[in-house]
Amino acid sequence: MEVVNATGRRKSSVARVYVKEGTGKIVINKKDITEYFPSSILQYVVKQPLLTLGVVEKYDIKANIFGGGFTGQSQALRLAIARALVKINAEDKPALRKEGFMTRDSRVVERKKPGRPKARKRFQFSKR
Numbered sequence: 001m002e003v004v005n006a007t008g009r010r011k012s013s014v015a016r017v018y019v020k021e022g023t024g025k026i027v028i029n030k031k032d033i034t035e036y037f038p039s040s041i042l043q044y045v046v047k048q049p050l051l052t053l054g055v056v057e058k059y060d061i062k063a064n065i066f067g068g069g070f071t072g073q074s075q076a077l078r079l080a081i082a083r084a085l086v087k088i089n090a091e092d093k094p095a096l097r098k099e100g101f102m103t104r105d106s107r108v109v110e111r112k113k114p115g116r117p118k119a120r121k122r123f124q125f126s127k128r
Helices: 040-053 070-088 090-099
Strands: 004-010 013-021 026-028 059-066
Touching: 004 070, 013 070, 040 070, 040 090, 059 070, 070 090
Parallel strands: 026 059
Antiparallel strands: 004 013, 013 059
């Protein structure tokens, strides 16, 4: 099997993933997943598509991530892995879609508006 690549995005994070057959090793920005995401919850989020299909030990994953924070990065990586798995085997798509891993979460931070302290917050109103 050749290397399959895919891209995932979430908030301002972009994850590029390269998947090939192997032993289940996940390397992110030249660091092991346990080093890059110390939180076990974020590691679980990244592995969710693999756990759903039961192929955790079957593929080696190399990822490049930039932008955003750790939550956005982990969810961008999850989307990229799910897309790569569908490229490898198209029959897996309904199972991943059912779990919600194939949908790009398009929510981003709303911009700050002029004359306001934040996007929607207003300065305190004073009647007198």
